[in-house]
Amino acid sequence: MKFLIPLAFLAMALPALADRMPLPANTPASFKAECGSCHLAYPPALLAAKDWKSTMAGLSDHFGSDAAVDAKSGQEIAAFLERNAGNAAKLGNAGSPPRITLSARFVRKHDEVPAKFWRDPRIKSAANCEACHRDATKGGFSERDIIIPELRH
Amino acid sequence: MKTIATLSLLLISMAAQAETPQQIRQIYVTEAAIQQAGFTAAAKRGEAFYHQRFGINDKMPVCTSCHTDDPLKSGQHAVTGKAIKPLAVAANGERFSDPAKVEKWFGRNCKEVIGRACTPAEKADFVAYMSEVR
Numbered sequence: 001m002k003f004l005i006p007l008a009f010l011a012m013a014l015p016a017l018a019d020r021m022p023l024p025a026n027t028p029a030s031f032k033a034e035c036g037s038c039h040l041a042y043p044p045a046l047l048a049a050k051d052w053k054s055t056m057a058g059l060s061d062h063f064g065s066d067a068a069v070d071a072k073s074g075q076e077i078a079a080f081l082e083r084n085a086g087n088a089a090k091l092g093n094a095g096s097p098p099r100i101t102l103s104a105r106f107v108r109k110h111d112e113v114p115a116k117f118w119r120d121p122r123i124k125s126a127a128n129c130e131a132c133h134r135d136a137t138k139g140g141f142s143e144r145d146i147i148i149p150e151l152r153h
Numbered sequence: 154m155k156t157i158a159t160l161s162l163l164l165i166s167m168a169a170q171a172e173t174p175q176q177i178r179q180i181y182v183t184e185a186a187i188q189q190a191g192f193t194a195a196a197k198r199g200e201a202f203y204h205q206r207f208g209i210n211d212k213m214p215v216c217t218s219c220h221t222d223d224p225l226k227s228g229q230h231a232v233t234g235k236a237i238k239p240l241a242v243a244a245n246g247e248r249f250s251d252p253a254k255v256e257k258w259f260g261r262n263c264k265e266v267i268g269r270a271c272t273p274a275e276k277a278d279f280v281a282y283m284s285e286v287r
Contacts, residue, residue: 039233066264124234131234
């Protein structure tokens with residue numbers, strides 16, 4: 001019985017170690033449709049619950065775009081995001097309005113990326129995960145799967 | 154009375170189903186004809202509209218800012234960089250097959266790029282262009 005406890009810890013730690021953040025199997029279709037058209041349907045673990053809450057409350061001016069959704073989808077998406085949100089202490093402050101790319105964890109994970117890469121037209125924006133992380137749509141953010149050769153370690 | 158009930162049921166079920174670009178175009182043509190008797194959609198006008206520079210939004214002054222000059226090609230979101238599948242039906246058979254989705258994106262994009270809602274006539278012309286461009 002005792003061996004189960006370390007095993008459980010290992011199982012919890014593994015996804016973080018491997019940078020695997022696939023969308024849960026019960027992800028509502030509304031999340032993929034509404035949040036995955038203009039940008040990647042970001043893994044909910046990338047922001048804390050309070051940050052998702054304020055993001056969902058401000059969709060009519062979502063970084064300059066009107067991304068408002070109908071009430072039913074809005075409730076469904078907000079509940080999903082908050083249920084699967086990341087650990088606030090590990091993510092750090094994401095600013096206001098919250099930006100995944102400003103969270104301390106994101107910044108730390110990308111601190112070796114030179115500025116010229118962010119300006120590359122193929123990347124265009126730090127929000128464009130798929131530009132470098134070729135398995136981003138499947139939740140794969142491993143450093144081994146970076147597309148641009150110069151960025152590969 | 155019964156006919157009306159049957160007819161409305163039919164209309165409701167039609168609205169929920171996948172449709173063809175021709176049917177979606179017809180929805181807008183019918184709507185436009187209420188304001189402008191005898192209206193017919195024109196792909197040429199839709200093409201001009203697609204390339205018209207509105208300049209309301211610095212990052213997306215024109216449809217082509219994200220969808221490129223050639224709607225048969227894949228586009229790229231001007232802000233996020235995400236790849237956008239072609240708008241033209243000839244290159245992407247999924248386009249203009251879901252009336253609710255079409256209406257949602259006209260709603261968002263017209264407001265964002267043009268600064269107002271598009272008229273039914275503009276939508277009809279746009280769908281005509283995207284259906285016919287080869």
